[in-house]
Amino acid sequence: GGAVLYFSIVDMSNINVMYQTSLKQFETLFIQSFDEAETSSVLTQRVESIVDTMTYLVYRYINRGLFEKHRLTFVFIIATKLLIT
Numbered sequence: 199g200g201a202v203l204y205f206s207i208v209d210m211s212n213i214n215v216m217y218q219t220s221l222k223q224f225e226t227l228f229i230q231s232f233d234e235a236e237t238s239s240v241l242t243q244r245v246e247s248i249v250d251t252m253t254y255l256v257y258r259y260i261n262r263g264l265f266e267k268h269r270l271t272f273v274f275i276i277a278t279k280l281l282i283t
Contacts, residue, residue, distance in 0.1 A: 199253065202283055204224050217260075217264065227252065231252035260272060
């Protein structure tokens, strides 16, 4: 999950150099997903909640900085990478 999201962001910098995102920015969103994810005593549910929250936070954060014409491309890159892995 996390690696797919991070490298999807890196791929966006090939479309426009302005889309470069640091690992530190991604790490901040990663940590934030632990804080915001729904808690559960069942480990698998907790992990799933963290992954879902991280996916949403990363998508929202990156999408906000994209030109309108590149937003669908970003979604396509993420979806394709998730289907491959």
